[in-house]
Each structure stands twice: as C-alpha cells, then as structure tokens.
Amino acid sequence: MTTQELFFKLLRYKSITPDDDGALFFIADYLSDYEHTIIDVEDTKNLFIYKKFGDGPHLAFAGHIDVVPPGDGWESDPFEPTLKDDKIYARGTQDMKSGVCAFVQAMKNTKEFNGTLSAILTSDEEGDAIHGTIEVLKHLKEINFLPDYCIVAEPTSEDEFGDAIKIGRRGSINGYLHVKGKQGHAAYPEKSINPISQMSPILDKITDYYFDEGDENFAPSQLVVTDIRAGMEVTNVTPASLKMMFNVRNSTNTTKEDVQNYIESLCDGLDYSLKLTQGSFPFVTCRDSIVVEAVQNALKEVTGSQAKLSTAGGTSDARYISKFGIESIECGVTNDTIHAINERCGMDEVEKLEKVFLHVIENF
Numbered sequence: 618m619t620t621q622e623l624f625f626k627l628l629r630y631k632s633i634t635p636d637d638d639g640a641l642f643f644i645a646d647y648l649s650d651y652e653h654t655i656i657d658v659e660d661t662k663n664l665f666i667y668k669k670f671g672d673g674p675h676l677a678f679a680g681h682i683d684v685v686p687p688g689d690g691w692e693s694d695p696f697e698p699t700l701k702d703d704k705i706y707a708r709g710t711q712d713m714k715s716g717v718c719a720f721v722q723a724m725k726n727t728k729e730f731n732g733t734l735s736a737i738l739t740s741d742e743e744g745d746a747i748h749g750t751i752e753v754l755k756h757l758k759e760i761n762f763l764p765d766y767c768i769v770a771e772p773t774s775e776d777e778f779g780d781a782i783k784i785g786r787r788g789s790i791n792g793y794l795h796v797k798g799k800q801g802h803a804a805y806p807e808k809s810i811n812p813i814s815q816m817s818p819i820l821d822k823i824t825d826y827y828f829d830e831g832d833e834n835f836a837p838s839q840l841v842v843t844d845i846r847a848g849m850e851v852t853n854v855t856p857a858s859l860k861m862m863f864n865v866r867n868s869t870n871t872t873k874e875d876v877q878n879y880i881e882s883l884c885d886g887l888d889y890s891l892k893l894t895q896g897s898f899p900f901v902t903c904r905d906s907i908v909v910e911a912v913q914n915a916l917k918e919v920t921g922s923q924a925k926l927s928t929a930g931g932t933s934d935a936r937y938i939s940k941f942g943i944e945s946i947e948c949g950v951t952n953d954t955i956h957a958i959n960e961r962c963g964m965d966e967v968e969k970l971e972k973v974f975l976h977v978i979e980n981f
Contacts, residue, residue, distance in 0.1 A: 623718050624698070630696075634744040635749075636660075637662045641682060647725065648721065648736075650668065659748050661739065661748035663738065665736070670730035671730065671731045673731035673732030676734055676978070677768070678720035678724070678769075678974070679736065679767050680713055680720065680737075680769065682714070682738055683740040683744070685708070687708045693706050705964055706961045710954075710962035711952055715770075716771060716950065718967055718971075719770060719967055719973075719974055720736060720974050726975065742933075749934065750934040758941060763942070764943050766906075768945075768974070769946070770948065771952075773948055774950055774952065778965075778966045778969055779916040779922060779924055782913070782924050783927050783928060783933075784927070785834055785835070785902060786897070786933060787836075787899050787928060788866070788897050789897045790873050791862070791894045792892070793861075793891070795859075796812040796860075797858050798815065798855070799857065803854060811855045811856065812858055813848075813859055819884070823840060823883065824840070828879070829868060831868065832868065836929070838870065840865050843863055873893050897932040898936060900935070900940070909926070911980060912973070912977055914976070919972050924948075951966065
C-alpha cells in the first residue's frame, strides 16, 4: 500500500471521538509483524504496537486516530478524501491522520533499528483524554516497558512544513471568580453594594497581567480574561454579584498557587469566592536531547531548513507522556486548518513527514 493509499484509508474511517470506527484494528493488521496490545477503557480503544529490533533505546511514536465532528458547510464529504489543488480535503487531514499515516508507514518500511520501535495510538485525544494515552502509559509502567523517547506526530508546522517542532507545552489554568454584592435600586446606590464598582479599581491589575517574563523556552505566563457578567440587562437595578472567568497559559515559572495568591491579594476585603482548575501542566524537553537533535537533523535533511523549537499552542497528549519521564517532542504537518471546515493537507507534506521519521529511525 502506498503512502497515499494508506492516508486515504485512514481518512475514510469516521473516527469521531471516542469511536475509532475500526481504524486501530486495521493499523494492527497493517503492521502485522509487530506485537500489539489493545487496551480498552470504557468507550475508548487504545493500541500499543511494538517490535524489538535490538538492545538499544526504546523510541515510540504517538498519536490519535480520533477527530472532532466535521460540522456543516463542507465543499465535499468530510470522510471521503478529495484531491483539489494539490490538497487532500477531509476531516483529520492535518489533525492528525497525516502524522499517524507518516509514522505507521515509516514503521512498516523499517527493516533495521538498534533498539525497540513502538507506537501509542488512542481514540480519545480530542475529547476528555482521560481514557486514552494516559492508560497506555500506566500499563507500560506496570510491565516496565515505558519508552525512553517519544515523537508525537501532532501538526506543529506554522507557515510551511518543517519550520517548527514543539519541545514542550504550556499548562492551562482556568479561573472562576465570583464577587458578591447587594442588589438594589440604581437611584439609591448607598443602599446597595455594587460588585462592578468594587472590581473596577482592580480590573486593570487582572486583565492581561504577566506572572513572569518568560524564558528561553516559554512566552510569559499571561492572564487572559475570557468572560465578565453581572446584572439583569436593565438600567435601574444594581447587580447582586459579578462573575469573571479567565485563563492562564502558564510556563514552568508560574504555578496555580502563584495565580491564587495574586488574585486573593487583589480581592482582599471583598466578599468573593475563587476556584482554580488546572487541566494540563507545563513541560519542556531539553534542547540538547537526543530526540530533539534527531528530528531537527531529519527535517534539515528533508527540507533544507532549520526548524525552530517552540512551546506555543494548546495542549496535546505529550503532556501525559512527559510526566512519565519520557523525553518527548512533537513534529508534524502545518496546522492552519485544524478543526476547521474544509480541513486540508498537502500529500507532499505527509510524504515528507514519513521521510523525516524514517531518517530519525535510521540515524537514532
């Protein structure tokens, strides 16, 4: 099967989270000379597939076969890949069946390696991601078979293929602030407590506040207010309360406790409640890591340019992988249409990515 045939095959699976639609069984069969384990957790299917070639390091690829719902307004069937202007149109072309196709084909074509080669695949990354990659990693830890290095094939390129790889990700802290006042008639402000008036003097100290200055790997940890609401949309009633939501994409230099202490210092004397949640934590892989060097060298060989090292963007399953002490990076195609209507990817990018992964395997 050619790389394009494999890519089209994967794109035709209606693998909307958490349903893999049979794609993982197909991959296990396609890599029939690899050992595999299916790890089902509730409604999620996970696949771990591996082959021990030698006694050297354990290098894993990781990715997800699930996609977000297609939405309305597509110019073609989102689950029937369509070639137009040298682009393949289908849901999951960029995020991330391109990456899955590239490393599966690279593994298929690998004849020699100095260690163990494996892949971690899940159908639960675009959803809650609580029954997916993390469960495979728990299983591998139990049997003492965790990889030493991992390449997650998420779409990381920004303007053109190979211009960026991710060596880490920021964390994500969500904040919910509730300031309580006393409702009353707007004509008698002295008889009420207006939470809007209470928040006004400190709002500029919250909005876009930087908790740190950033560093070599991370941009500054910035507080972004995402929602403020109070009142009943009338002009003659002061509100009983004000609610604010915010998010901090934090680096390793800022913690949830830092955010809590700062907001509490500003709200001293107010009647308020504050709730903070953190769904993901920041991580970074050393720039001198073997896996970083291997991927950069491969990209330079294939594209002729030096990829920048980035930690920008949202979250990925790399956040789980790194927590197990595995040196992890992300490398994939461009990400300009991920989750969008008419998601598309150049077939040449998929083929280049396969070459990159083969180069890594052959020179690791």
